[in-house]
Amino acid sequence: MRKRYIIISLVMAAFSLQSCFVAKKYQQPQVDIQDQYRNVSTTDSTTLANMPWNQLFTDANLNALIKEALHANLDLQMAIERVIAAEAYYKQGKMGYLPTLNLNANAGNYEASDNSPSGIANGGNGPNYENYQLNGSISWEADIWGKIRSNKRASRAAYLQSEASRRAIESSLVADMASAYYQLLALDAQVEVAKQTVTTRRESLETMISLKEAGQVTEAAVKQTEAQLYSTQILLLDLEQNVALLENTISLLLGRNPSTIARSNLKDQEIKIQLHTGFPVQLLRNRPDVMLAEYGLIQAFELTNVSRSNFYPRISVSANAGFESVNFEDWFDSGSVFSNILGNLSQPIFNKRSVRTQYEVSKARQSQAKHNFKKAILNASREVSNALYGYQIEQRIFEIRKKELKALSKAVQYSEELLNNAYQNTTYLEVLTARSNALSSEINLIDSKYKQLNAIVELYKALGGGWQKE
Known part of the structure; x- marks a missing residue:
């Protein structure tokens, strides 16, 4: 009965002290998020981030x-494996309220030295005896100051942080794959242009040789045409190398050995949906990296609670009971039963400043996590604004480049006609310049098309898209 009173009194003391102090509850810090993105006016909460990637991208190969x-x-x-590990720690954290229970069994023969104190006391004959023991022990710590609860919430935050990290990798993987795929299509288109140009310049070289034989151009014009053919062949080889390297990069993203990537063509790529951005505050629940930063702040906050609780007393109860006998046949006899119970109250007094140091370090880490959270929000808003502006600019550049290519193509046509008709005011240098400019313009137009598509991909990623399921 006395043991029961000890347990009851300690438990009641624990709960009465618990009412005197409760660990602080986390509150999301105030963050300055504007209602609109820069240069964009939004009045709708609809956001591109909520669209699954297989609805945004319509290319079956992609x-x-x-x-x-x-x-x-x-x-x-x-x-994913890190998420599994964090989940295991979270499950352990949820069990912090429960007592610790252990079961031990041992049996042995003990023979003391004749010259040991016990041996001398026994006339120079060290005692020789057997001992058999089976016992169970239980211990439990009262969560007076909220330490166990804070540890539980910290482990939950760590688990959610790992989950947000997985989502961030998913989002980046979707964006990286789409970007690399569109770039591969752009390189294919540029390779095709370079091949056609090589064919055209071979024909031009044959024409120039004929014109030289007819006395209409010089040997220098022939060599310049020949050199231009070689430069285009070098460009073609560079582009083909870039195709192979990009295929290898995509293969790495796929977790496979370098291989050919199945794909369509650039001219069929169109993303015709409206690019809704929603409000900046939605980044808090759409951007995995922002969520990751906030869960890091929550974990640091709860660990500060744990460090604070170390300044206060700890109350714990432990008990031990079982069977012990020096004779095997009496091991489980009623006379072999033993038990004990112990209540413990400990208060740190002087421990070389370790408790205060731990608390100050926890507070500093919490402040770092808070700054990191605010930085993540600012960075997310910046990336959305950059992607929006980039998309708008690339649209305008693409339209201008189409006009540029049309004008340069006409310039090549007119200069070649004038040269072939032996127009005196037309030099072959003008023809070479017109051809070179036209080729560069066509390559740049393809690149502009890629940048336009990639800007949409960047906007999708910046808004937090790519990890949502259907």
Whole structure:
């Protein structure tokens, strides 16, 4: 009965002290998020981030590549394993309220030295005896100051942080795959232009040789045409090398050995949906990196609670009971039963400043996490604004480049006609310049098309898209 009173009194003391102090509750810090993005007026909460990637991208080959990457990408697989590990710690944290229970059994023969104190006391004969023991022990710590609860919330935040990290990798993987795919299509288109140009310049070289034989151009004009052919062949080789290197990069994203990537063509790529951005405050729940930063802040906040609780007393109860006997046949006899119970109250007094140091470090880490959270929000808003502006500019550049290519193509046509008709005011240098400018313009137009598509991908990623499920 006395043991029961000890337990009851300690438990009641624990709960009465618990009412005197409760760990602080986390509150999201005030963050300055404007109602609008820079240069964009939004009145609707609809955001591109909520659209699944397979609805945004309509190219069947691209969707197949993204799906394969989400199942086989090694970085994502490692992130999933980190989530599993964090979940295990979270499950352990949820069990912090429960007591610790252990069961031990041992049996042995003990023979003391004749010259040991016990041996001398026994006339120079060290005692020799057997001992058999089976006992269970239980211990429990009262969560007076909210330490266990704070540890539980900290482990939950760590788990959610790992989950947000996985989402961030998913979002980046979808964007990286789409960007690399569009770039590959652009390189294919540029390779095709370079091949056609090589063919055209071979024909031009044959024409120039004929004109030289007819006395209409000099040998210098022939050599300049020949050199221009070589420069175009070098350009073609560079582009083909870039295609191979990019295919290898995409293969790495897919978690496979370098191989050919199935794809369509650039001219069929169109994203015709409206690019809704929603409000900046929606980044808090759409951007995985912002969520990751906030969960990091929550974890740091709860660990500060834990450090603060170390300044206060700890109350714990432990008990031990079982069977012990020096004779095997009496091991489980009623006379072999033993038990004990212990209540413990400990208060740190002087421990070389370790408790205060831990608390100050926790507070500093919490402040760092808070600054990191605010920085993540500012960075997210910046990336959305950059992507929006980039998309608007690339649209305008693309339209101008189309006009530029049309004008330069006409210039090549007119200069070649004048040269072939032996027009005296036309030099072959003008023809070479017109051809070179036209080729550069056509290559740049393809690149502008890619940048236009890539700007949409960047906007989708910046808004927090790519990890949502259907």
